[in-house]
Amino acid sequence: MNRKNLIWGLLVALAIAAFLSPFASPSPDGLERVAEDKGFLHLAEGKELIHALMPDYVFPGIASEGLATSLAGLVGTLLVFGAMYLVSLVFVRPKGNAGKGRS
Amino acid sequence: MHIPDGFLDPKIWVGASVVSAGALATAVSKTRKVLEDRQVPALGVMGAFIFAAQMINFPVAGGTSGHLLGGALAAILLGPWSAGLILTTVLVIQMLFFYDGGLTALGANVLNMAVIAPWVAYGTYRLVGGLFKGNAGRTAATFLAAWLSVMAAALACSLEIAFSGTVPLAVVLPAMLGWHALIGIGEGLITVVVVSFVSRLWGLEQFGQKSYAGGEQL
Numbered sequence: 001m002n003r004k005n006l007i008w009g010l011l012v013a014l015a016i017a018a019f020l021s022p023f024a025s026p027s028p029d030g031l032e033r034v035a036e037d038k039g040f041l042h043l044a045e046g047k048e049l050i051h052a053l054m055p056d057y058v059f060p061g062i063a064s065e066g067l068a069t070s071l072a073g074l075v076g077t078l079l080v081f082g083a084m085y086l087v088s089l090v091f092v093r094p095k096g097n098a099g100k101g102r103s
Numbered sequence: 104m105h106i107p108d109g110f111l112d113p114k115i116w117v118g119a120s121v122v123s124a125g126a127l128a129t130a131v132s133k134t135r136k137v138l139e140d141r142q143v144p145a146l147g148v149m150g151a152f153i154f155a156a157q158m159i160n161f162p163v164a165g166g167t168s169g170h171l172l173g174g175a176l177a178a179i180l181l182g183p184w185s186a187g188l189i190l191t192t193v194l195v196i197q198m199l200f201f202y203d204g205g206l207t208a209l210g211a212n213v214l215n216m217a218v219i220a221p222w223v224a225y226g227t228y229r230l231v232g233g234l235f236k237g238n239a240g241r242t243a244a245t246f247l248a249a250w251l252s253v254m255a256a257a258l259a260c261s262l263e264i265a266f267s268g269t270v271p272l273a274v275v276l277p278a279m280l281g282w283h284a285l286i287g288i289g290e291g292l293i294t295v296v297v298v299s300f301v302s303r304l305w306g307l308e309q310f311g312q313k314s315y316a317g318g319e320q321l
Binding site: 005009013014024025026031033044048056057072084087091093 | 135147189193274278286
């Protein structure tokens with residue numbers, strides 16, 4: 001795969017996050033729906049162990065809900081790309097191991 | 104189906120975390136052998152795509168939505184070990200920054216969506232894809248792999264919740280499998296479209312050839 005394809009791939013991901021996320025269905029997903037129907041959703045209330053920066057995919061401090069969602073999507077997409085890249089470099093291809101793959 | 108904190112009891116989430124940690128350690132050592140330096144960015148792009156796609160909840164029926172899980176997509180294009188690393192990264196970012204899925208439930212979420220889903224997809228794809236020749240066979244194999252991966256993850260999720268004593272299995276299992284049978288159709292359609300497009304782009308036309316981007320045998 002060449003560099004051009006990868007950049008296009010990342011741009012597609014960013015475009016999906018920025019332009020489609022505001023149109024996502026607000027309905028509960030499968031597990032949430034089951035938890036609601038079967039009466040155990042309340043077990044999750046107030047159990048948050050960490051303070052997330054953008055809970056429910058909403059960027060803080062933005063008045064427009066659509067824009068806040070778009071921004072959260074863009075930030076998250078870049079975070080995943082960066083984290084995956086770092087994890088791959090540090091754990092999968094650590095220095096000294098480079099080039100010792102199967103090829 | 105990101106499990107939040109509060110649904111699982113300690114013996115279940117600790118157990119799931121131990122299994123997931125073992126699977127991840129194996130994934131790192133397996134991908135280390137096949138992944139080449141130039142292929143590293145492809146894992147990041149796949150992760151970015153799956154994260155973005157997971158934000159797009161599509162309505163399935165009666166006030167419920169579903170979104171792509173991506174385990175089948177990553178496993179069919181990059182291989183099941185790379186898929187495990189990618190999905191785990193997505194889940195960790197979602198948990199840390201968006202509070203989607205709980206901290207204690209992370210091990211269970213990784214087990215369901217980053218280990219079980221990709222492996223069920225990969226196994227199904229290899230098994231069914233090997234039975235039929237040609238494009239139609241591969242499309243059917245991809246769709247079935249994606250659908251089954253969602254059902255398997257939903258089954259595992261139900262078992263974890265039931266064995267935690269949260270709600271009886273007879274109550275949670277039919278409800279989970281019912282909704283995810285529908286969500287799995289969305290997973291299947293998206294996976295078929297993206298896999299066929301990217302396969303053509305990467306020249307991954309031959310069934311069973313080495314992944315262009317993940318280095319694993321597909």
